[in-house]
Amino acid sequence: MVLIYVGDIIVTGNNTLLLKQFISQLNTKFALKDLGPLHFFFGIEVHRDESSLYLNQGKYVKELLSRTGMLHLKPCQTPMTTGKSQSKFDGEPLQNPTEYRSIIGGLQYLTHTRPDLSFAVNKLSLFLQAPTSAHWSAAKRVLRYLKGMINHGLHIKFANHLSLRGYLDSDWACYPDDRRSVAGYCVYLGDTLVSWSSKKQVVVSRSSTESEYRALAHVLAEISWITS
Template identity: 65%
Template sequence: MGLIYVDDIIVTGNDSKQLQLFTSKLNKTLALKDLGALSYFLGIEVVRDSSGMYLSQEKYVTEMLKKFNMVNLKPCPTPMTVGKSMFIEDGELLKDPTLYRSLIGGMQYLAHTRLDISFSVNKLSQFLKAPTTTHWSAVKRILRYSKGNIHHGLHIKYSERLTLTSFSDADWACCPDDRKSVAGYCIFFGDTLISLSSKKQTVVARSST
C-alpha cells in the first residue's frame, strides 16, 4: 500500500520482503532516497510505541505561531467561547482580510490531526468573505488553544475488534444568520477514529426530529 503526494511517498505493508523488493524495483526507474521508518510526512509527525502510532502537528503549530507573530500568545482552555453565537456582521470589518483567510487555511490543515478544533474552524470559515475584528479574535483563540495543547493528536492503535462504529448528531437552527443546522459524525474502525466531519447543512430544517 502506498501514499503519494508529488514526490513524497509512504510505502507500507505487512511483508517486509515484498516492501524491500518493491522499493528496489522502483529505485531502478526513479531516483529514491529511503528515509527509513515513517516519522514525518507533510507536516504530520509520527511517533510509535507499544500501543500503536500517534499523529500530531506540533511543529506545524509552532511554525504557524511564528508566521503570524503570535509566539507569545497565552494558551486558553477551549477553542471557542461557550454559549456565544457568531454573526456575519459581528464587529468591524478588517481592513485587510488576507491574514484571516491565511490563518483559517492553515487551521483547516491542522484539523487533520486536531479534530477538537474542527467545529470551530468550520464555523469561522463561514466568514471568509468579510471577516470582522470579532472573527479575528475568535480565530486567534483557536490558535491559543492549539498552543496550550500542542502535543494533542490522533492515536491509531491495535485492536482485535475490527468493526465499523459510527456516531452522528445535529443541533437545530444554530446559525443566527440563516437558521441552518450543523451536523456532525465520527466513524471508528475498531478503537481508532478514521473519519470525522462537522458541517453546516445545506437546507433549513423545519423540525428537530
C-alpha cells in the same frame, strides 16, 4: 499500500520482505532515496511505541503561531466560547482580511490530525468573504487553545476487533444568519478514530428531528464509503 504526493511516497504493509522487493523494483525505474521508517510527512509527525502510532502536527503548530506572532499568547482550555452563535454582522470589518484568511487556511490543514478543531474552524471558515473584528478575536482564541495543546493529535492503536462505529449529533438552526443547522460525526475503526466531520447543512431543516436524520444520512454514507 502506496501513498504518493508529488515526489514523496509512503509505502506500508505487513510483509517486510515484499516491501523491500517493491522498493527495489521502483528503484530500477526511478531514482529513489529510502528514508527508512516514517517519521515526518507534509507537516505530520509520526511516533511509535510497541503497539501504537501517534500522529501530530506540533512543529506545524509552532510555525503557525510564530508566523502569526501568537507565540506569546496565554493558553486557554477551549477553542470557542459557549453562548450566542456568531453572525456575519458581528464586529467591525477588518481593514486587512488577508491575514484572517491565511490563519484560517493554516487551521484547516491542522484538522487532518486535530478533530477537536473541526467545529471551530468550520464555523470561522464561513466568514472568509468579509471577516470582522469579532471573527478575528474568535480565530485568536483557537490559536490560544493550540498554544496550550501543541502536541495533541491522533492515536492509532491495536484492537482485537475492527468493527466500524459511527457517532453523530446536530445543532438545529444554530446559525443566526440563515437558520441552518450544523451536523457532526466521527467514525471509529476498532478503537481508532478514522473519519470525522463538522459542517453546516446545505438546506434548512424544519425540525430538530429532520436535522438529526440528515446528520444520520451523512454518517451512514461515510461508513458505506469506508466499507467499500
